[in-house]
Amino acid sequence: MHPVTTRALALGIAGALLPLTPALAADAETLERGRYVNIIGGCNDCHTPDYALSEGQTPEARWLTGDVLGWHGPWGTTYAPNLRLKAAAMSVEEWVEMSRTLRTRPPMPWFNLNQMSAEDAAALYHYIRSLGEPGEPAPAALPPGETPPVPYADFVVK
Template sequence: MKKRIICGSAAILLTGLSAAMFSAAASRSHEQAAPAIETPRQVIETVVVERGRYLARTAGCNDCHTPGYAGSGGAVPETNWLVGDSIGWQGAWGTTYPINLRLFMQQLTPEQWLIVARKPARPPMPWFALRDMTDQDLLAIYHYVRSLGPAGEAAPSYLPPGEVSATPVVKFPG
């Protein structure tokens, strides 16, 4: 019997609170517009993009693909993230440059990205880290990078072994 009384009292209390909230909201509606309500799809997209942002930061994407990121301890505005770099990485394989992911991702479908992300890449790209990620993680990175929009210029092209770079390089012994 006590459970019914408690449940009934709770229902009356909740009904009263709900009525008070709707009444307060209605009285304020003349003063200001109610905030937009996100659809479930928008909420999912926001969660996916935030997951991609987290993964891009923690997987070290910015360390190479964002100029000045590693040297500044990550103190680069997000608007400048993942635009590639002109500092080359030179070793026995030649000279590679961190590509501009913001331009690159705009050219790919999600399906194409999953294929590209799992293919071996020239050093020092840790392609095996991407290979070992789940499809959901890779797609989160994809949607995050695309959400940033295109920015910056294309990075210099790969140079075969023996060709001299016109930009600074980090040399690997080899």
């Protein structure tokens, strides 16, 4: 059985003893759907440290904790934020609304995120909340003209 399903089942059994939180409110099917949306949506590609370099073998315990790799271009430098912290600070309704209205700097494909169904966005939210300890924030974005610290990917536009 997959770790998310195992965790969800364990939480479901323990749920009678624990206060109900957004992560505990989701059933195993919803968590699996959220995990699937995360993977096929490419969220891990940027929001999980070393995910692409490890060919997707980064332990799930590190998923969606943000990254220190900067994405540098004419817009400045952006960092993939820690989605666990972002989800922890929002209700499911706020998360779904954010997924429909987000506009941000490259390389985030916000225009694709805006097309996600409310059901998939909610499942992703619940999955992220089920991952556990949120961790630390990613570095703050830098303005155009400021050289970021290493590591960073440089987008040259000609």
